[in-house]
Amino acid sequence: MSTLDSAIDPAAPGYVANRAALRERLAELDAALDQARAGGGEKYVARHHRRGKLLPRERIELLVDADSPFLELSPVAAYGTDFPVGASVVTGIGVVEGVECLIVANDPTVRGGAVNPWSLAKTRRAGEIALANRLPMVNLVESAGADLPTQAEIFIPGGRVFRDLTRLSAAGIPTVSVVFGNATAGGAYVPGMSDHVIMIRDRSQVYLAGPPLVKMATGEVTDDESLGGAAMHAGTSGLADYLAVDERDGIRLARQCVRRLNWRKQGPSPRTAVPQPPKYDPEELLGIVSSDLKVPFDPREVLARILDGSDFDEFKPAYGDALVTGWGELHGYPVGVLANARGVLFSAEAQKAAQFIQLANASDTPLIFLQNTTGYMVGTEYEQRGIIKHGALMINAVSNSTVPHLTVNLGASYGAGNYGMCGRAYEPRFLFTWPNAKSAVMGPAQLAGVLSIVARQAAAARGRSFDEESDAAMRMMVEQQIESQSGALFLSGRLYDDGVIDPRDTRTVLGLCLSAIHNGPVKGAEGFGVFRM
16 A cells, blocks of 8 residues: 655644634534424424423434444435424434434434325435445334325325335335324334334334224224224234333334344445554544535545555546546555545546446445546547547446446536536435535526626627616626535435545545445445447
8 A cells, every 4th residue: 555645734824714614604504403403493493392201312322232323314404494403313324233224213302203295205215225235224113104284295105114124124124103292194113014023111102093084984983002003003903012101111122123133234345444544634634624615625635534554546647637546554454545636527537436336346346436526528639539429438337337337526516517526416325515515507697607608698689788887786696596406415305425524534525325225235246337538
């Protein structure tokens, strides 16, 4: 291995300015995370506790092994929408009895844990992660069912949650449900389609229709316990496999279920049992990326602070040098890295990337994509040299690669560069974003400028004068709109990533993801689509 050197000067004015700007974005992230952790607010949290019930994160803390990490996913889902930040559900990866599990916990302090469009999207993403990475799923259920005012947006696609549960089971991936309160209507199918079901005496109520709806539909008068209580389901319907005395006992039984799964990882173990930490301080990551995303930075400075021992064997360093490619290890796992060194991708970078991705598949090596790109180069010269077919070559390789992909957006992710660097549409196993990062079709100024040019040409074609004052106002409005809609929190709120992370946590987050990925086999592609040469 070749050890990376660092040229960072923490006292340099540019570094200090970058660090200050990133700290402002981190403060915004912390505020959004505080909103998510607050659930439905003090009133409803206090009422929940008065009833002797635990909050979703308290349940998760008791479920996972003591002092083990919990990687929360999509924590700011619904940010910037009409729904509460967090989307009334907590999802993430935690270790239960030594087994990495995908955990989904409804938050009943937010409208009774009712499912809205964003909680549905967040839950579905959790199911995708469980299936792709072969992670047993534990559902901590307490939900009033669908958020009725938005039923038109959730009823039809919502059925996929239940389909996904059965597909996990069919793939040999166990599912466990602990019902802490109501599991009503469609929510009843979560325990109904789980492999192992735990209910809590005098607490759990699972039914397709509650007593009022039953009376309206059939005329029958009944009560909660007879209709769907835990004791009834444990002794009469058989839906409950275990009957707990209280919430803590229910969590104990869930841990017992996981312990008895006889679960084994199918992927290779870390190559290095006790990996060396990076030689450089991860605290320094805060000042590396420029506050102006048009100013490039050297991604090797990032790699020096996340790879084991800061060791990195660079591939084709003198060719296509706007893209850094090479091999290293992260928490003992071998990885290949593709990292944008300058914003624009040229033909050489695309060809280099395609070859490197093929090599990673040939050696069954997971790939890490570190995005900071404005897209593929445009202009007559580059079109004539074949930038379209070379960009397609890279995108073809990304599309058909079967080794696990991990993507982190460090700065900019614009245009087709987002696709070539394995953006969300290309289904990386996990995708995270730094709080300063942005993603859009193009930069705000460029997009506004294109609209202005088109409008100017249209006016000229019609023989009309061009209103410069209106054009300036339009450009300003568009730039502001794109600026806000391309930001990390806005995009994370819409589930276009798996979370906005503190740059200093990048190594830890990627290490947790690599460990989770290796629950399943890691196998490269045996063939690719036709590469246009």
